[in-house]
Amino acid sequence: MDFFETREKYRRQEVQGYMSWITRLSVLALTLWLGWQWGSLEQRRLQADADLALFESTQKVQTLYSDNERLKHKLREMQAEKLAQNLTSDPQSSKLTRLVKGQIARGTKMEQIYQSLQSIGKPVNCRVIETASVAVATELYSGVESNVTLFDGGLGLHIEGKPQAQGSKNDPWFDPNRPISVRFVYLGSQKVATGTLPMRTVLPAEDWLLLVELDSSELQGYVSLTVKNCAVR
16 A cells, blocks of 8 residues: 555545534534424423413403402492381381482472482592583683583583682682682582582482592683593492
């Protein structure tokens, strides 16, 4: 075997060694990649199972909360029915019966009595249905801006207040730190509310309430009006 054959033999052995190492490294890289893919897939599966379990738990909690609120509401209705039966078991001596009879005798309509009872309820699930800026009438200023009509005439209101500087025609605006008076006209009846800003007034309807909120306004001489439609608890 001459020199060239010997060199070619060692060269082939060297190439085979390189190829063997490359093959081993490729197999190792492929194994690591497959392991990483399997681990990622398993992690995603575990995350999906956890998300599903959390979603199911949340749904159960919401269902239990709804059932609890429904049962509490039913319990309150049963207690109210029992109390009403006890109050009206003797119509001749029942304070509630005598009170209702007295109101009817004074000319109070049944709708007004019902609305008064409705106003006792607590407003819940409120949503804003109307906003406006209303001028406050004073002894020195009165205009159409102090009268507001909403809902195609279903609700009207007029606001009066005390002026900031008594007798000053140059400063007729109302004093926001002093009480104001609001007259509501709705459903054929009237209601007058008095207080300082911010004010909240509940106007009962048949199966819902109107929550009227009055607060300070950026416009001088005006108040901010917000009307909300609420359910009754």
